[in-house]
Amino acid sequence: xxxxxxxxxxxxxxxxPTAGPLTTDQGVEVDHTDDSLAAGExxxxxxxDFHFREKLTRFDHERIPERVVHARGAxxxxxxxxxxxxxxxxxxxFLQDPAVRTPVFVRFSTVQGPKGSADxxxxxxxxxxxxxxxxxxYDLVGNNFPVFFIQDGIKFPDFVHAxxxxxxxxIPTGASAHDTLWxxxxxxxxxxxxxxxxxxxxxxxxxxxxxxxxxVHTFRFVNAEGRGTFVKFHWKPKLGAHSLxxxxxxxxxxxxxxxxxxxxxxxIEAGEYPEWELGVQLVPEEDEFxxxxxLLDATKLIPEEQVxxxxxxxxxxxxxxxxxxxxxxxxAFHTANVVPGIDFTNxxxxxARNFSYLxxxxxxLGGPNFAQLPVNRPVxxxxxxxxDGYGQSKIHSGTNYFPNSxxxxxxxxxxxxxxxxxxxxxxxxxxxxxxxSPSFQDHYxxxxxxxxxxxxxxxxHIVDAFRFELGKVDAMSVRARTVEQLAHVNGxxxxxxxxxxxxxxxxxxxxxxxxxxxxxxxLDSLRGDGSIRTRQIAVLVADGVDGEQVTSVKEALxxxxxxxxxxxxxxxxxxxxxxxxxxxxxxxxxxxSVLYDAVxxxxxxxxxxxxxxxxxAMRFVRDAxxxxxxxxxxxxxxxxxxxxxxxxxxxxxxxxxxxxxxxxVTDTSPGPASEEFxxxxxxxxxxxxxxxxxxxxx
Ligand code: HDD
Numbered sequence: 001x002x003x004x005x006x007x008x009x010x011x012x013x014x015x016x017p018t019a020g021p022l023t024t025d026q027g028v029e030v031d032h033t034d035d036s037l038a039a040g041e042x043x044x045x046x047x048x049d050f051h052f053r054e055k056l057t058r059f060d061h062e063r064i065p066e067r068v069v070h071a072r073g074a075x076x077x078x079x080x081x082x083x084x085x086x087x088x089x090x091x092x093x094f095l096q097d098p099a100v101r102t103p104v105f106v107r108f109s110t111v112q113g114p115k116g117s118a119d120x121x122x123x124x125x126x127x128x129x130x131x132x133x134x135x136x137x138y139d140l141v142g143n144n145f146p147v148f149f150i151q152d153g154i155k156f157p158d159f160v161h162a163x164x165x166x167x168x169x170x171i172p173t174g175a176s177a178h179d180t181l182w183x184x185x186x187x188x189x190x191x192x193x194x195x196x197x198x199x200x201x202x203x204x205x206x207x208x209x210x211x212x213x214x215x216v217h218t219f220r221f222v223n224a225e226g227r228g229t230f231v232k233f234h235w236k237p238k239l240g241a242h243s244l245x246x247x248x249x250x251x252x253x254x255x256x257x258x259x260x261x262x263x264x265x266x267x268i269e270a271g272e273y274p275e276w277e278l279g280v281q282l283v284p285e286e287d288e289f290x291x292x293x294x295l296l297d298a299t300k301l302i303p304e305e306q307v308x309x310x311x312x313x314x315x316x317x318x319x320x321x322x323x324x325x326x327x328x329x330x331x332a333f334h335t336a337n338v339v340p341g342i343d344f345t346n347x348x349x350x351x352a353r354n355f356s357y358l359x360x361x362x363x364x365l366g367g368p369n370f371a372q373l374p375v376n377r378p379v380x381x382x383x384x385x386x387x388d389g390y391g392q393s394k395i396h397s398g399t400n401y402f403p404n405s406x407x408x409x410x411x412x413x414x415x416x417x418x419x420x421x422x423x424x425x426x427x428x429x430x431x432x433x434x435x436x437s438p439s440f441q442d443h444y445x446x447x448x449x450x451x452x453x454x455x456x457x458x459x460x461h462i463v464d465a466f467r468f469e470l471g472k473v474d475a476m477s478v479r480a481r482t483v484e485q486l487a488h489v490n491g492x493x494x495x496x497x498x499x500x501x502x503x504x505x506x507x508x509x510x511x512x513x514x515x516x517x518x519x520x521x522x523l524d525s526l527r528g529d530g531s532i533r534t535r536q537i538a539v540l541v542a543d544g545v546d547g548e549q550v551t552s553v554k555e556a557l558x559x560x561x562x563x564x565x566x567x568x569x570x571x572x573x574x575x576x577x578x579x580x581x582x583x584x585x586x587x588x589x590x591x592x593s594v595l596y597d598a599v600x601x602x603x604x605x606x607x608x609x610x611x612x613x614x615x616x617a618m619r620f621v622r623d624a625x626x627x628x629x630x631x632x633x634x635x636x637x638x639x640x641x642x643x644x645x646x647x648x649x650x651x652x653x654x655x656x657x658x659x660x661x662x663x664x665v666t667d668t669s670p671g672p673a674s675e676e677f678x679x680x681x682x683x684x685x686x687x688x689x690x691x692x693x694x695x696x697x698x
Contacts, residue, residue, distance in 0.1 A: 003079060004379040005103035005132045006319070012374040024054055064329070065364050066115045069160055070126045073109030074208065074261040075328035076268055078317035080104050080131060080278070086312055089229045089282060090221035091418065092341030094133040095312065103132045105375060106317060107331055108208040108264065112163055113174030118253035119260035120244060121174035122203045122465065124194075127213035127235060128333045129315070132379045135419055139337040140233055141357070145202060146214035146301040149194040151440050153352015159184065159191070174253075177472035186481035189443040192489060193299050196447045199465035200458060201243035201523060206597075206688075207263045209274035209534070210242040212526065217350040218295040220343040221282070222424050230283035230295055230345065232302060234309050238275040240528020242688045246465060248594045248627045255592050265320055272534045272561070273318040279309035293446070294439040298349040300446055304520040327375040332361040343424040367391050383411040447489040448511065453521040457691035463493065467500030479503045487511065532685045533561030535597040540617050540640075541568045541584065544604040547576030549634060552672045553602065560682055567591060569614050577604050588616040593623035598685045603635020603670060618644065625649050628689035630663040632681040634673055638666045650693060663690030 002010075022030045030051055037049035045052065079101040086095040094102040109126035110119065125144040130137055150159050162184035165171055172178050176198065185191045197203065205211040213235030221229045244252065252259045267274060281302050283295065293300040321327035334357035335350060344350055361370050367390030370376055385400045399407030414420035454462065466486070470479045480503040487494035487509035498505045519525050537557055539550055554564045565585040568574045573581035593599060599621055622644055624631055633641050633653075641651050641664065653659050653666040660680040667677045684690070 003101060003103040005077065005105075008377060008379055009374050024051055025058070064366065067109075067364065068360065069111050070109040070128075071115040072113055072117050072119070073107045073126065073328060074264050075105060075107040075321055075331060076264060076274075076317040077319040077321065078104050078106065078273070078315060080129075080313055080315045082313035083311060086221075087223065089223055089231070089280075090341035091224045092133070092138070092221075092339050093135045093419075094131055094138070094339070095341070100134075102134075103379065104315060104317075105130045105132075105327070105331060106315075107328060107333070108260070110174065112176060117174035118257040120204060120249040120252040122176060122198065122246070122249070122469075123174065124198065124203065125205060125208065125211060127211070129213075129235075130331065130333060130337075130376075131339075133339050134380055135339045136380045136421075137337050137376075137378045138339045138342060139333045139335065140215055141333045141335050141353070142213045142215045142233065142235070144205065144211045144213055145194055145197040146212075146216060146232075146234075147193045147197065147446070148216055148298040148349060149191045150188070150349065151190050151297055151299055151436065152348040153350075153356065154348075155188075156349075156352060156356070159188075177469040179473050179475050179478060182470060182473045182482050183475065183478045186478055186485055189485055189488070190299050190440075192443055192447045192485060193450065196450045196462065196489070199462045199469070200450075200454070201245070201461050202241075203465075204244045204246065204249040205260070206242040206244055207239075207267075208260050209264060209267060210237050210239050210528070212236055212241050213276065214301075217298055217347045218283075218345050219350075220345055220424055221280075222341055222343050224418065226422075226425070228285050228343070228424050228426075230285065230288065232281040234279040234281070235276040235315070236279060236309075236311075236526075238277065238314075238529055239531070239533065240688070241523055241526035242528075243523060244594075245461070245627050245689075246468065248623075251592065251594045251623075255594055259595070264317075267534050268317060268320050270534075270563075273316050275314055275316045277311050278313045278315060279311045281307040281309055283307060293442060294437065296345055296347040296437075297440045298347055299440075299443070303449070303516065303518040305516070305518055321375075326373075330365060330370070330373050331375045332357075332365060332370050332373075334358055334361065338421070340419065340421045346426075346428075369393065385411075444488045444511070445513070448513070449516065449518055450521055451490050451493060453518045455522050455524045455691075458522060458524075459493075463496045463500070466493075466497040470497065470501040473501075476503060480506075484509070527686075527688070530686050531561060532557070532682055535562045535685050536595065537562050537564045537598045537600060537685065538591070538593070538596040538620065539564060539566045539600045539602060540588070540620060540637075541566050541574055541582060541602060542614075542617070543575045544577050545574060545582060546603055546635065546670070547578065547580055547582040549672055550582065550602045553600065553634070553678070556673070556678050557600075557682070562685065565596075567620075569616065588614070588620065593620045593627070593629070596624070596629075597688070598630040598632070598681075599624045600632040600681070601634065601637030601640045603633075603637040603668075622647060622649070625664070625693070628663070628691050628693065630665065630681065630684035630687070630690065632665045632677070632684070634667055634677065635670045638668050641666065660684060662693035663687065664693070 036045045036052040038045050081101045082095050082098055084098060107128045110121055110123045112123050113121055127144055128141045130139050163176055163181045166180055185195055215233030218230050218232055221231045288295060336354040369389050369391045372393050385402055387400050470482055473479050479501050483494050483498045483503055484506045486497055487506040488511060491508055491511055495505045541550055557564045567586050567588045568584040569588055571584055571587040573583055576582045621640055638653050645651055652661045656669045658667045658676045658680055663684040665681045665684050
C-alpha cells in the first residue's frame with residue numbers, strides 16, 4: 001500500500017536510466033565517457049571537453065558537511081497509527097483517528113563519531129522521527145536515553161567539544177574514553193545522570209530495532225479548548241530492549257562496523273518490520289510543581305512508577321530508503337517543527353534546540369530551500385511568501401507579500417476551522433537574568449535512582465564501563481575528581497571505580513538518598529514480546545554432522561522467526577554422517593560469534609567425537625558463552641561444550657536428557673531434536689542473555 005508520502009516521492013524519481021543513453025546534465029547525449037578529449041593521442045586534455053569538466057566538477061562537489069553531531073545514521077520510512085483518539089489532551093490531527101495512518105521517516109544515529117565510524121561504539125543513539133501529518137510536519141527528535149547531559153543549550157558547544165575527538169590529534173574516533181570528556185564531566189555534575197546511562201548497556205544496543213526512544217524534554221499537549229497538559233514521549237520496541245556487552249561491542253567494530261545499520265536494513269528487506277509503541281506520560285498543568293525535581297530540567301526523568309506511560313499508538317518501519325544521500329543524509333529534523341496541539345515548555349535546553357536545528361540545516365544543506373527536498377517535503381500543502389535562495393526548485397507566480405490586493409489577498413490567513421497553529425498562551429513574567437534556576441540544582445538523586453534500580457549484572461557492567469573509560473584518561477586528577485563526583489551518587493560505585501583506575505577511594509560524601517526505585521529503568525523489565533523473531537542463530541557444522549538433525553532444527557527455529565545459518569570451517573558443502581552433502585551458509589573464518597545471538601552445536605552419530613572442533617569453532621562457542629549468549633548442543637555436539645569446561649564453561653548435561661542451565665541447553669540423545677529441547681532452546685534465546693552463569697563478568 002502506498003501512502004501519501006510514498007506517492008509524493010514517486011514524483012521525484014530520477015529518469016529511468018534504461019530509457020535511453022547517457023547524457024550530460026544538460027541532456028546532451030554522450031557516446032564516450034572513458035577518455036578525456038585530448039590534443040592528440042598522447043597530448044594534453046582540452047578545456048573544451050565540457051563532458052570531462054562537468055563530470056569532474058560534479059564529483060568534486062558530491063559531499064556536504066556531515067552533521068556536527070549524529071553524523072552516522074540509518075533511516076527508514078514507515079507509518080504511525082494511534083490506538084484511539086487523544087482529543088482529550090491534544091488537537092494534533094495525527095493523534096485523533098485510529099483509522100488514519102501517518103507516514104513517517106525515522107533516522108537512528110550515533111552521536112560522537114564521524115559519518116564513517118563504527119556502529120557499536122559506547123554512545124547515545126539518536127532516534128528522530130518525522131511525522132508527515134495532514135497539518136504539516138511534526139519532528140520528534142529524541143534519543144535512546146530519557147535524559148540529557150546538560151540543562152541549558154548554551155552549554156551544548158562546550159559539551160560537544162569535550163566529547164568529540166581532541167582538537168590536537170582528532171583522537172579518539174567514536175569514543176568517549178578520553179581526557180577532555182571526563183574533565184568536563186568531573187567539573188559539571190549535571191552530566192552525571194546521562195553519564196550513568198552512557199556507562200550502562202543502554203549505550204551499546206543490540207539493534208536499533210531493540211532500543212527505547214525518548215523525547216527527553218517535557219513538551220506540552222494542547223487540546224481544542226486550549227487546555228495544556230505536560231507530556232513526555234516514550235518509544236517502546238515490540239522486540240524488547242536488548243544490548244551487547246562491551247567486549248563484544250568492541251570486537252564488532254572490526255568484524256562488522258555496520259552492525260546496527262545493516263541489521264535495520266536486512267530486517268526491513270526481509271519483511272520483519274520493526275515496531276514501537278508510542279507512550280506518553282501526562283502531567284496536568286496544576287501538578288507542575290508536584291515533583292522533587294523541575295519538569296523543565298532535561299537531566300531528569302519522571303519515574304514510570306510515579307506517572308505511568310500510557311500507550312497511544314504504534315509505529316512500524318516498512319520501507320528502506322532508495323538513496324542514502326537523498327533521503328537519510330538530507331533529512332533535516334528540527335525540534336521547532338511542531339503541529340497544532342503540540343507545544344514547547346520553557347526547558348532551556350529545548351529553547352536552544354529550537355534555534356540550533358534550523359541554523360544547522362542552513363549550513364549543512366546549503367541554503368533555505370531544504371524543506372523542498374523530497375524527504376523533507378510535507379504532504380500538507382505549502383503556500384508561503386518565502387522566495388528565492390540557493391537551490392530554489394519551485395517556479396512561484398503571483399505576489400510574494402502580505403497583505404496584498406494584486407494577488408487577490410492570497411495566500412490568505414488561515415481561517416477559524418481549527419487547523420492554524422496557535423501558540424499556547426502561557427503567562428510569562430520575569431526579570432532578565434543569566435542564572436540557572438535553583439530548582440535545577442540536585443544533580444545526584446536521579447543518578448542514584450538509576451544506580452539503585454539496576455539489576456546486579458547491570459551494576460557490574462556500569463562499574464566495568466567506568467573503569468574502562470577512566471582508565472583511558474591520562475590525567476590522574478581528572479580520574480580522581482570524577483570518582484569524587486561518583487561518591488555523591490553511591491559510595492560502593494565510587495569505591496569500585498577508584499580501585500579499578502588506581503586513585504584513592506574518595507572520602508565518604510553525602511550520597512544521594514535512595515528514596516524510591518524505578519524497576520522500569522532496568523533492561524530486565526524490557527524483554528519484549530518473548531519471541532525470537534529475527535534473532536541470528538549460528539549452527540556449527542562439519543563433516544560427519546547429522547544433516548537431517550540440522551535440517552529439522554533449522555526448520556523449527558526458522559518457523560519461530562529466527563534467522564538460522566549453518567557455519568562450517570569451509571564454504572560450499574560438508575559431508576553428512578549419511579554421506580550426503582550438506583549445504584553451508586557461510587565459512588566460519590568470515591564470521592564470528594559477536595555477529596550472532598546464539599549458537600547451536602548439532603551432533604554426529606553417537607560415540608563419534610564432536611563434529612566441530614577446529615579453533616574457529618571453539619572460539620565461537622567460548623565467546624558466545626562469555627557474552628552470556630544461549631548455547632545449545634545436541635548429541636555429540638555436547639562434546640564441544642565439554643571440551644571448554646577447563647576454561648570455566650559450566651555444563652550440567654545428563655545422559656539422554658534435556659538440561660537447560662543458565663542458557664546452556666543440552667541433550668545427548670542422537671537423532672532429531674526433541675520438542676522439549678527446542679522449547680528449552682527457544683526460551684533461552686528469547687531471554688537474550690544469561691548473566692548469572694560463571695564467569696559472570698564479560
Ligand atoms: Fe541535537 C542533531 C537529539 C540536544 C543541536 N540531535 C540531533 C539528532 C538527534 C538529536 C537525534 C540527529 C537528527 C538526525 O538524525 O538528523 N539533541 C538530541 C536530543 C537532545 C539534543 C534528544 C536533548 C534532549 N541538540 C541538542 C542541543 C543542541 C542540539 C541542546 C544545541 C543547542 N542536534 C543539534 C544540531 C544537530 C543535532 C547541531 C546536528 C545535525 C542536525 O542537528 O541536524 O543542531
